[in-house]
Amino acid sequence: MGEIHLTGHPASPGLAIGPVAVLTNAVASRAAKGDPAQEAAALKAAIEGAAMELAELIATVHGEAAEILEFQVAMLGDDALAEGAYEAVAAGTAADEAWRAALDAEIAGYRAADEEYFRARAADLVDIRDRVLAGLNGADAVAQISGDSVVMGDDISPSTFLAVDWTRGGAIALASGSPSSHVAMLARSRGAPMVVGLGPLPWNGQPPSLALVDGDTGTVIFDPKPETRRLFEHRMVAANAARIAADAGRLKPALTADGRRIAVLLNVAAPEELAGLDPAICDGIGLVRTEFLFEGSRGLPEEDAQYAVYRRILEWATGRPVTIRTLDAGGDKPIAGLTVDGERNPFLGLRGIRLSLARPEVFRLQLRALCRAAVHGTLKVMLPMIAVPAELDRANAMLDAEFAALRAEGIACARPPLGIMVEVPAAALCAEDFGAAFYSIGSNDLTQYTMAAARDIGAVADLNDAGHPAVLALIARTVEAGRKRGVEVSLCGDAAADTRLTKALVATGLTTLSVSPIAVARLKAAIAGVSA
Amino acid sequence: MHDANANRAAQTFATLTASAVLVNPVGLHARPSVKLTQLAKGFTAKIEIALAADGPWTDAKSPVKVMRVKAPQGATLHFRVAGPDGEAALAAMLGLVHDGFGEA
Numbered sequence: 001m002g003e004i005h006l007t008g009h010p011a012s013p014g015l016a017i018g019p020v021a022v023l024t025n026a027v028a029s030r031a032a033k034g035d036p037a038q039e040a041a042a043l044k045a046a047i048e049g050a051a052m053e054l055a056e057l058i059a060t061v062h063g064e065a066a067e068i069l070e071f072q073v074a075m076l077g078d079d080a081l082a083e084g085a086y087e088a089v090a091a092g093t094a095a096d097e098a099w100r101a102a103l104d105a106e107i108a109g110y111r112a113a114d115e116e117y118f119r120a121r122a123a124d125l126v127d128i129r130d131r132v133l134a135g136l137n138g139a140d141a142v143a144q145i146s147g148d149s150v151v152m153g154d155d156i157s158p159s160t161f162l163a164v165d166w167t168r169g170g171a172i173a174l175a176s177g178s179p180s181s182h183v184a185m186l187a188r189s190r191g192a193p194m195v196v197g198l199g200p201l202p203w204n205g206q207p208p209s210l211a212l213v214d215g216d217t218g219t220v221i222f223d224p225k226p227e228t229r230r231l232f233e234h235r236m237v238a239a240n241a242a243r244i245a246a247d248a249g250r251l252k253p254a255l256t257a258d259g260r261r262i263a264v265l266l267n268v269a270a271p272e273e274l275a276g277l278d279p280a281i282c283d284g285i286g287l288v289r290t291e292f293l294f295e296g297s298r299g300l301p302e303e304d305a306q307y308a309v310y311r312r313i314l315e316w317a318t319g320r321p322v323t324i325r326t327l328d329a330g331g332d333k334p335i336a337g338l339t340v341d342g343e344r345n346p347f348l349g350l351r352g353i354r355l356s357l358a359r360p361e362v363f364r365l366q367l368r369a370l371c372r373a374a375v376h377g378t379l380k381v382m383l384p385m386i387a388v389p390a391e392l393d394r395a396n397a398m399l400d401a402e403f404a405a406l407r408a409e410g411i412a413c414a415r416p417p418l419g420i421m422v423e424v425p426a427a428a429l430c431a432e433d434f435g436a437a438f439y440s441i442g443s444n445d446l447t448q449y450t451m452a453a454a455r456d457i458g459a460v461a462d463l464n465d466a467g468h469p470a471v472l473a474l475i476a477r478t479v480e481a482g483r484k485r486g487v488e489v490s491l492c493g494d495a496a497a498d499t500r501l502t503k504a505l506v507a508t509g510l511t512t513l514s515v516s517p518i519a520v521a522r523l524k525a526a527i528a529g530v531s532a
Numbered sequence: 533m534h535d536a537n538a539n540r541a542a543q544t545f546a547t548l549t550a551s552a553v554l555v556n557p558v559g560l561h562a563r564p565s566v567k568l569t570q571l572a573k574g575f576t577a578k579i580e581i582a583l584a585a586d587g588p589w590t591d592a593k594s595p596v597k598v599m600r601v602k603a604p605q606g607a608t609l610h611f612r613v614a615g616p617d618g619e620a621a622l623a624a625m626l627g628l629v630h631d632g633f634g635e636a
Contacts (some may be wrong), residue, residue, distance in 0.1 A: 071562040071595075074569065078595040109600060118602045302558070319631060 003225050004208065006198045009461055010218035011179035013522075015236045016171035020222070021145045022207050023153030032096040042085060043095040046135035051076045053131065057163055072128050081106070081128075088404065090115035097138045103129035103361065119337045123272035139511070145168070150211040150220075154200070156183055166192040172211035173220045175201055177495075178332075179455050185289075188497070189273055189516040195220050197458045215425060246521035251280045252526040256506060257531035264523060265323075265514035267492055271312040277517055284378075286440065286514025287492040288313055289367070290327055294335050306369035314377030321378040323440065323490075325421065325515075326366055326395075328384035330355050331445075347448070352385025352421075357394055367402040374414035382440050386420040386427050389434050396435075419487075425450050428474035431481035439482050441512075443493025447471050466495035467504055479509040490514055499526035504529050545577070547614040548622050551585070553606065556632035560603035564633035569595045571628055577615025579625065585610050593623070 051073055054070075060071045075081055084105065088098035103125060110122040145151055145160075147168030154175045161183045164170065177196035185260060187194040193215030201207075208222035212232045254262045265286030268274060293301045293309060301309075314322050329335045330343075330351025338359065340449060341391035343349035353414050356370065370381050384394050396418055406413040422428050423442030431439060443466045448454055450471050453463035465471070473493065482489035490512035497519035505513065506527070515523050556564060572579045572592040580589040583603055589612055590597045603609055609629055613622045628634075 067563055071566050074566045074595040074600070078569075078594050078596040080591075080594045106596075113602050115559065115602060115604050118561070118599075121599070124562070 002223070003228060004202060004222040006173075006220050006222070007204075007523065008174070008195045008220070009197035009455070009458070010190060010194075010215050011177065011184040011196045012172075012194035012215050013185035014171070014191060014215045015232070015239055016063075016169055016193045016213045016215070017232065018148050018150040018170055018211065018213075019501040020208050020211050021149035021151050022153060023156060027077050027439055028095060035093060036090050039089045039095040039098075040094075042136060043082065043085060043089060043099055043132075044217075046095070046099075046132045047082060049135045050131040051129070060165070065361060068124065070123055074156075075124070075128060077089050079319065080394065084101050098128065099136065101131075122336065129260055131473045147360040150205070150213055161186055167188045171195075171211075172210075173198060173213055184271065185516075189269065189329060189518055191518040197461070199458075209477065242525075243521065244321065249524050249528070251278065251514070252524070253283070254527040257529060258525055258527050260506070261511070263512040264520055264527075265321075265490065265492070265512060266520070267310070267516050268313070270310055273517060274313065274316045277316075277321060279316060279318055281517070282320070283512075285313065285317055286490050286512065287382075288324040290325060291329050291333050291335065292489075294327060294329065294338065294449065295413055300335075300337065303365045303369045303372075306366060307372045310369060310373035310379070311376045314373055314379060317377055321380055323380040323382055323419070323478075324370060324373075325382050326353070326363065326370075326382055326495075327353050327356055337516070347454075351385045353391050354385060355394065356383075360398065363395075364402055367399050368406060370416060371399070371403050371406050372411060372524050373415040374413050374416045376515065379414070379416040380419060380438060382419045382421055382438070384421045384442070385407075385409055385424060385445070386434070387424045388423075388426070391433055392420055392436060393458055394419070411446040420531060422446065422474075422478045423449070423493075425474060428478050431478045432484060436487065438488040438490070439478050440476055441478055441491040441493065441510075443471070443475070443491055443495035445492070446474060447495070451473060466493065466498065467501050472508055473512065475505070476508040483509070488512060497523060499523065502526040533601060536579045536602035538594055545614050547612060548618050549585075549612050550626055551610045551620055551630040552626050553608050554629060556605065558605060560598065560601060562599070562610065565595050565598045565628055567633050568625070568628060569593055569598055571624055572614040572621070575615065575617050575624070577613050577618040578623045579615075579621055582610045582612070583607055596617065607622050 027450055039150060054069050054073045058066050082102065085098040085102035088101060088303065089095055105221045107122050107125045110118055110125060113119050118149045124351045145164050147165035147170045150173055151169045152173045156172060169192040174196045175198050178184065181195055184194055195213055195218050197214055198220060212221040212229065213226055254264045256262060263283040265284050266282045267287040268285060269289045293306060310324060330339045330349060331347045339355065340350050350358060370379065373379060383392060386392055399415065401416055403413060403415040417437030419438035420427065420434055420436040421439060422431060422439050423445035428446065445463055447466045449463065451463045451468060453460040455461050455464040479489045489510065491505060491510055492514035493503065496513040497515040499522055513523060553559060569592060579592040579611055581592045581601065582589045583601060590601050591597060611625050615621065
């Protein structure tokens with residue numbers, strides 16, 4: 001087989017070389033079905049194999065992740081789970097069909113629960129179901145993927161991603177997938193190069209053994225010729241040297257070539273991302289995505305659990321400002337038991353602040369937790385998907401009420417300033433009309449709503465250009481509104497980390513950019529190269 | 533298997549019952565269910581739970597069945613225990629519920 005070049009979309013920057021590990025699809029059907037005794041034995045082996053894989057996985061994770069997996073192990077180890085499946089197998093059903101039907105019935109029971117906590121558990125049962133199906137279908141399950149591989153597949157789930165140790169230099173190459181998926185965000189924050197939208201993979205049977213992944217340009221080369229590989233390795237060495245040079249400047253404040261100071265903030269999804277990071281690399285945290293607290297299979301988080309997480313982040317920041325975004329669910333971020341299923345166009349539906357105002361009992365809890373955390377540092381709170389000033393006004397009134405209630409209860413609290421995300425063109429055009437304490441431009445959504453093109457729809461992805469003059473004009477208009485009102489304007493979307501755009505963004509008058517921790521060094525190096 | 537033992541035990545030992553209110557924030561959710569079943573498996577006695585004093589009763593040693601109960605926060609959890617170590621088992625189960633399953 002000759003060398004194969006595929007072009008997709010870059011989803012996480014960086015270069016990687018590694019052996020190909022193909023993600024197999026758990027829904028693929030089995031080749032052959034044996035008699036009931038063979039089928040029962042196959043099912044038993046697959047269940048035991050899945051439990052062993054999970055046990056191995058538990059040894060590599062801590063805390064909450066380990067507890068989730070321990071629950072799955074306990075469920076798998078309980079004969080009651082497979083009872084119905086074994087009965088169906090004895091009656092002549094194939095093991096995989098029987099297992100799927102039994103687990104689907106169990107999952108339906110969870111989805112029908114009154115309590116959101118139990119409904120959210122359905123995700124664990126789905127994980128269990130698919131892991132056993134993968135075993136039955138002879139597929140290699142997740143646990144065997146080593147962190148130096150190039151993981152290939154149609155798409156990859158967050159739990160699969162999290163099971164791999166990406167510090168070992170691996171990468172991801174997907175036939176479909178999206179640069180704005182949660183996995184892509186995770187890949188960017190962990191520094192794993194990722195390319196999506198490669199299209200159908202052009203081989204039958206034997207997959208390639210080696211791949212070169214270029215997460216900067218969005219290309220992947222399979223089974224490279226020795227010369228191609230040598231050139232790629234040269235590029236990796238050069239990129240590495242540049243990274244080390246940039247890392248050296250990571251702890252210094254960012255200054256443009258003509259001496260303008262640019263504040264560089266961090267985007268984080270969970271306090272774990274801050275472990276081992278020196279707060280000195282940044283001027284604060286520009287975006288804490290809180291939806292990660294709400295998803296997975298944990299159910300809606302309690303006030304105390306939220307407070308504990310917010311407090312940890314504020315304590316890490318040691319006085320630097322921390323901007324926490326209230327729940328931004330909906331759109332491409334569904335949350336079981338909270339977001340609306342089956343909206344015809346979820347990006348234009350009940351998402352972000354709209355959902356929070358529609359579900360005040362959930363929103364209030366988050367506001368209370370934020371007020372309590374605010375005493376532990378410099379907290380700012382921002383609202384996602386704001387379109388009209390009335391939304392900010394209602395949120396402000398709710399925040400006032402929760403703050404007053406906490407004070408009346410004698411609980412330590414402070415009222416954080418409330419700002420808005422500018423990601424709906426209406427908010428950018430009328431930014432001056434909002435009584436916001438600050439503006440934070442969400443360039444991902446602002447770009448897709450301005451250009452009417454989604455990044456994850458390959459046919460129109462090229463239109464989704466954050467550097468388009470229309471998007472830059474809306475950013476400049478927001479910066480101007482902030483200047484007139486005397487409030488801070490920052491930008492926290494992926495455009496901030498795209499160093500090809502740094503010059504254009506600084507030219508709009510922006511002086512604060514927020515990026516994932518992995519991008520800080522590159523961004524500071526890019527800022528140093530900008531002059532008026 | 534323990535079930536056979538428990539059945540034999542049930543014939544020879546008095547059945548003990550008691551109840552406790554679920555005070556932990558999320559009810560008999562995943563982590564609490566795992567803790568409860570792990571604790572129950574440490575006893576020879578047959579241990580069952582229910583949301584009402586007259587059942588239906590669920591095997592407290594099966595996490596799958598305990599999760600099917602979907603006991604919410606504030607629910608009263610009834611225990612029915614029979615076996616040679618029944619008293620110790622009941623005390624341990626009640627203690628776990630009173631402590632909120634060790635959750636904050």
